[in-house]
Amino acid sequence: xxxxxxxxxxxxxxxxxxxxxxxxxxxxxxxxxxxxxxxxxxxxxxxxxxxxxxxxxxxxxxxxxxxxxxxxxxxxxxxxxxxxxxxxxxxxxxxxxxxxxxxxxxxxxxxxxxxxxxxxxxxxxxxxxxxxxxxxxxxxxxxxxxxxxxxxxxxxxxxxxxxxxxxxxxxxxxxxxxxxxxxxxxxxxxxxxxxxxxxxxxxxxxxxxxxxxxxxxxxxxxxxxxxxxxxxxxxxxxxxxxxxxxxxxxxxxxxxxxxxxxxxxxxxxxxxxxxxxxxxxxxxxxxxxxxxxxxxxxxxxxxxxxxxxxxxxxxxxxxxxxxxxxxxxxxxxxxxxxx
Numbered sequence: 001x002x003x004x005x006x007x008x009x010x011x012x013x014x015x016x017x018x019x020x021x022x023x024x025x026x027x028x029x030x031x032x033x034x035x036x037x038x039x040x041x042x043x044x045x046x047x048x049x050x051x052x053x054x055x056x057x058x059x060x061x062x063x064x065x066x067x068x069x070x071x072x073x074x075x076x077x078x079x080x081x082x083x084x085x086x087x088x089x090x091x092x093x094x095x096x097x098x099x100x101x102x103x104x105x106x107x108x109x110x111x112x113x114x115x116x117x118x119x120x121x122x123x124x125x126x127x128x129x130x131x132x133x134x135x136x137x138x139x140x141x142x143x144x145x146x147x148x149x150x151x152x153x154x155x156x157x158x159x160x161x162x163x164x165x166x167x168x169x170x171x172x173x174x175x176x177x178x179x180x181x182x183x184x185x186x187x188x189x190x191x192x193x194x195x196x197x198x199x200x201x202x203x204x205x206x207x208x209x210x211x212x213x214x215x216x217x218x219x220x221x222x223x224x225x226x227x228x229x230x231x232x233x234x235x236x237x238x239x240x241x242x243x244x245x246x247x248x249x250x251x252x253x254x255x256x257x258x259x260x261x262x263x264x265x266x267x268x269x270x271x272x273x274x275x276x277x278x279x280x281x282x283x284x285x286x287x288x289x290x291x292x293x294x295x296x297x298x299x300x301x302x303x304x305x306x307x308x309x310x311x312x313x314x315x316x317x318x319x320x321x322x323x324x325x326x327x328x329x330x331x332x333x334x335x336x337x338x339x
Contacts, residue, residue, distance in 0.1 A: 003095045005119030005154070006336055007110055008083055009139045010127045010291065012102035013073040017063035023056035029102045034138040037198060051257075059294075066297045076100070078291035079127070081324040082332065089333045095119055101126075101135075107142050121155035123339055125332065127290045129168060130230040131161040132194055133202065157339055163230040164237055167331035168322065172287060173241045176319045181242060184317070185279040186250065188270065189235035191288040192295060193253035193262040194227055202226055228253075228263050234287045250274075254286075254304075255295055271304055275311035282308065285319045290328070292321045 014025040030036055030047040038046070063073065071077040083098035090096060095117050099110035114122055126139040140158050147153050162168060181187060196210060203209035208222050216228040223229040235251045254267040274282065284304070286296045296318060305316040322328040 002120045003093060003117060005114040005117070005122040006086070006090070006094055006096045007099060007107075007114065007122055007124045007143070008079070008086070008096065008127060008332075009099045009101055009107060009110075009124065009143075010075060010079045011135065011293075012100035013076045013293070014060075014063060015103060016072075017060055017067045019057050019060040022060040022063060023052055025103050026052045026056055026059065032102075032134075032138055034141060035134045037134075037195075037201070062294055062298050065302070066294060073293070074297060075291045075293035078321070078323045082127075082291070082329065085324060085326075085329045086332050086336070089329055090336060094336070101139050101142065107139070108146055111143065111146055115150065119154060121157070123157050123159070123336055125159045125335065128288065129161060129165070129234060129290065130163045130191070130227050130288055131225055132227040133198060134194060136161065159335060159339065160225075161230060162331070162335060163234045165331050165335070167327050167334065169234070169237045169241055171322050171325045171327045171331070172238050172285060172319065174327065175322075175325070176242065176283065176285065179283060179317055179319065181244075181283055184281045184283040186274055186282055187239075187244065187248060188267065188282055188284045189231075189238070189249060189251045190254050190267045190284055190286050190300065191231040191235075191251070191263075192286075193255050193266070195258075196261045196263060199226060199228055199263060231288065235285075238285065238287065254299060267304065268307065271308050271313075271316075272311055275308055275313045278312075280312075280314040282313065282316045283319060284316060286321060290322045292323060296321055 012025065014021040027047065030051060031043065036043050036046065066074060079098055083096060087096040095114060097110040097113055099105050099107040101107065124143055126136040128135040147156065200209045202225055205222060208215055215223060216226060216232050219229050219233040232251050239249050250270050252265045252267040252270045253263045256262045256266060284300050286300060289296055300316065300318045308316050
């Protein structure tokens with residue numbers, strides 16, 4: 001019986017926390033021209049000559065800190081659970097495959113399975129709620145570069161973003177409720193950072209991004225594809241659902257790399273400011289991730305937690321990601337069926 005294909009794609013993870021595997025992962029990730037968007041020669045020198053040789057051993061230690069002997073990396077573990085749960089929900093009419101943009105299982109291997117199954121169509125869902133060229137755009141680019149050589153190409157559709165998905169918003173709110181948000185001094189919505197130049201490239205008017213005061217604070221027709229604007233919108237929707245006032249939360253960005261200016265404000269600087277103001281307890285959402293990973297489990301809980309305590313704070317509490325929440329699986333199922 002003819003089936004419809006669904007391809008779920010997350011970022012990826014090393015095959016193990018060994019330095020060699022981390023080096024291999026970082027090399028593939030950072031050599032992506034949509035991730036480090038400079039000319040190929042400079043990118044090669046930066047990645048292979050400077051960043052990876054120095055970063056791989058340090059990152060390997062961090063991966064070891066979050067690695068589980070049975071399930072491996074949390075990102076891959078929860079991605080597999082999401083894949084299995086969605087397949088069960090959709091039933092025999094659909095064939096769901098999981099891939100990682102970098103490392104295994106590869107997009108190429110997942111597409112091959114869908115091709116061999118003679119699916120009538122393929123819906124690609126990059127598991128990044130907010131659109132960015134370096135994440136969702138890279139997934140779409142890779143899929144198109146692979147299928148262009150197929151002699152028979154089925155109908156293919158892409159989900160651009162789901163930053164305002166109601167069920168996703170509800171899942172984050174539900175996850176936060178168990179920590180009693182009202183007992184915290186301030187709430188942070190910490191999104192993964194991007195270089196400012198990548199935001200500017202997505203501004204097709206070339207006269208709006210970072211040129212208009214508060215350009216990302218509200219989503220409109222001009223910035224509707226902007227990663228930062230979509231991030232602010234996700235935070236606003238979660239905050240509204242929780243009944244928060246604008247003074248009770250801050251939108252910020254983490255995981256900077258290099259010396260170029262990235263999207264501001266930086267999470268580390270906001271944490272320092274809040275500690276200076278005498279805030280003691282912070283509740284932190286990371287709504288750019290659908291599965292817990294190094295950036296949430298370690299960067300927020302350990303690194304920012306230690307920084308905050310060193311500055312006089314008492315506790316940084318991470319709100320876990322969507323992971324295998326049944327309501328998020330509802331969101332994915334609805335996304336597939338409605339598209």
